[in-house]
Amino acid sequence: MGFLGTTMDAGKDNRWERWRPTVALCQHEDFLVNRLELIHDNHAAALAERVTRDIAQVSPETKVERRILNLTDPWDFQEVYGAMRDFADAYSFDTEKEDYLVNITTGTHVAQICWFLLVEAHYVPAKILQLTPPKRWREGGAGTYGVIDLDLARYDKIATRFAAEKAQATSFLKSGIATRNEAFNRMIERIEQVAALSKAPLLLMGPTGAGKSQLASRIYELKKMRHRLKGPFVEVNCATLRGDGAMSALFGHAKGAFTGALAERPGLLRKADGGMLFLDEIGELGLDEQAVILRAIEEKRFLPLGSDKETMSDFQLIAGTNRDLSVDVAKGKFREDLLARLDLWTFELPALKDRREDIEPNLDFELVRFAEREGVRATFNREARERYLAFARSDRASWRANFRDLGASVTRMATLAPARRITEEIVVEEIARLEKSWSRGGAEGPDTLLRDFFSEEALAEIDLFDRVQLAAVAQVCRAHSSLSAAGRALFSASRAQRSSVNDADRLRKYLARFELDWKVISAR
Template sequence: MKPKVVIGFLGTQLDSGRGAGRWEKWRPSVSLGMHEDFLVSRIELLADERRYKDVSDLVCADIAQVSPETKVTVRDTYIADPWDFESVYSVLHEFSRSYPFDTEAEDYYIHITTGTHVAQICLFLLTESRHFPAHLLQTSPPRKQTAGVSGSYSVIDLDLSKYDRIAERFVKEQQADQAYLKSGIATRNLAFNRMIEQIETVAIRSAAPILLMGPTGAGKSQLAKRIFELKKLRHQLPGNFVEVNCATLRGDGAMSALFGHVKGAYTGAINERAGLLKSANKGLLFLDEIGELGADEQAMLLRALEEKRFLPVGSDKEVESDFQLIAGTNRDLGQRVEEGGFRDDLYARLNLWTFQLPGLADRPEDIEPNLDFELERFAQNNQRRVTFNREARDRYLAFAASAQAIWKGNFRDLGASVTRMATLSASGRIRMETVDEEIGRLKRLWGPMGGQADHLLSQLLGDRLHDIDRFDHAQLREVVNTCRNAKSLSEAGRLLFAASRKRRSTTNDADRLRKYLARFDLTWEEVAERV
């Protein structure tokens, strides 16, 4: 059995006593060392040494007498007003953050018999929320005086009302956790913020696999790392964060990288290799682009998830590893299952908690706070702060949130864009000419569909382009691109309506195209003239 560690307050009244008569009095902290079936390895005694050092010294000496194997560590704990909820909670919350809990090596118990009622309630709340990774322990005096002074103990659960100020404190902490998952970025997209709220709840309450879906550069890897760090702060994952992009795992090396191998398992296996799953024991394994895993690796991974055991390559002895899995993908795994490229049973295991991360173009209202985040990150990495002048900032944000900005690489594109502008702004101010040059560079980076066609639409529609919905903009851009490569209105119509025309008895594709362009006050002649 693991050593037992008890954390509790010194009872300034209940634990006090002088002379030989004190041994006839039940003292809760001293009684912790008197139970033969509950052997305490260490007691962390929270005491105000300035006011009650004489009591704590005597209690330590008496515990040493009744239980020499129990070590007592006095933690000097000053609380200005022990009946003030906020003061008590703040002190205990800080203690929970700084104490070196090791749940793999020790079992922890929170002694709630001593201390004020306020302290007892705060200890309960912090234990319930897993700030203290412990059980609640209550000690009681003997019912009859002749029964001795050890009394009784019980590991219990309490049903206490949650005071408003404490509840508010938890709400604030939950909000802080959500902000942490967002890297402190004050995002404005309501759907994204609701998703982060759910992820924060799942991260704290569940150890089940999490599937993060979304396009490349949407932030899956960063979010997975933040989830790990949040769980680490709550003492839920004592192990490490292990990350791998499955698209980089190919051939025989894929099995070895994930599950390890024994010496001599294959040509070149000179030394034994633990593998990523073993390295993630008691921690978190992030498998990015999990849809790229081969069939054999998928089968092994499924068994490792279900049984926490697997066979390294070339070994006949199973290895155990208890890890939490977060998987990332920019592919539709449901479609991959239908196509036979991904195991349906593995997908079922991953699909309990699935979150779809939107791309940057789908969150235009979040571009501005992310822009500020990237500027701050540039300042930290380069020890040089760069800002926009007002006109340049407005110009960049207008483009970044417009339908012309498709953000193929999502936040990676935005980060690279800010880095380029900040680096080129030697004066520390990003000006209009730098922004215009960067906008042109981004359009070229995104190719004809994101550059030339959008430039043509801008010429055709002018300011009206900003009034067009993103859906209509994408459709119109495809129409314009097709028209650019067609010799006539009729040819463009046939290309655009090739599928539906087969289901119609009569066809007039040129007229359909003409009417479509008219919706945007455009004519074929205008489009043809500009191309």
């Protein structure tokens, strides 16, 4: 199928002495065209009739079906694509019985581009046919032809290159860290796909220090390298924004909007125009700010504080949170419509203690960061490295602040190490420091923690034995990113002895005894 070439197919007076692509298409002895769908408008009906007769002479086996497609402006991309898409939608393709090709030799450049788009998107299940005239094309003849299959997966070298580029992109998102956790690696691969194809908001969930900010920055850099964004990366921690200051910082303000507003302020959303806005801890925003954010996402416009003139900003949003926003929706603290808009692409980053196989490559990464930051390289001796990793992977290490804890730990050891060689003595000292720090975080009595979930009257009805145990369980739940992970940590000995078959269910039933569930605990 292809367009009639109103100039090249005409041939003028001595048409058999000139190369005419649509006729030449049917002159190849090794290429039989059973049916030709010849597309033209009403003005070219006479030429189409003549070309049909000429094809009947050179290839009686070819049946020509003439298709009328009238275009007001054949150089208007929108009109041409719409008309060709309608043609494709109405066509009864039968790929079981027929092979289809589209001839891009004739038609305007706009039509040729549209053929490529329709074939690549599989609206037209065909291959591309390109005709080339003979060296002396004015003397007529068939010339040559070439068939192009746009299914790039069929081309080994291209497929290999795409696979390499994909691997390079996922490695970039991981900051070059050779992570080993399968679930985390699958999540990064999916993020790479979404970053390449979608402009919709992303929601990154996970505990504090899990790497949401760094991942958001890498997503931005990847999209910018692929020319998907050209504006800046703007990051804001919503927990630092309060009251009118939040509205002003995010959306800007007009001069005189409030006391002290001596000049107009553009705001962070305006600054992110053409780029990416990362709103970390978005659950900390007030309901008013959430409403404006929602409109800014959907309509690319918002009203600065104290202004009667709307501002435009086209940005991609990445939101971060360390808690389950659906719980906040149930409490009336977060807008359900905003969560629905953010929830299209949601990715949950696991805690460091749920990725113990990734501690070693991240340890090496932190050593490299220390060297880049301080200008000196620190290393472990073998015994020190083995001892530190054994502790870091054990249940003794809670990694409460996740990668922030790990980064701070490496910095301390590298700074204190004699001649920048981290010894076993330095490691022993650091392990004691970490354990003391984590124990301080949990030194409060059980009632202090449980008051987040129970009234004083309800607490008084629970035995001290149960309160101590329940508080310890709640701390473990808060330190893990899922019910299953918390269950594995709590019942690791039972699982090793094969006396526990479903840790998550066991934990769920335990919490239910006190009318609690993991989502409520982990969200606090």
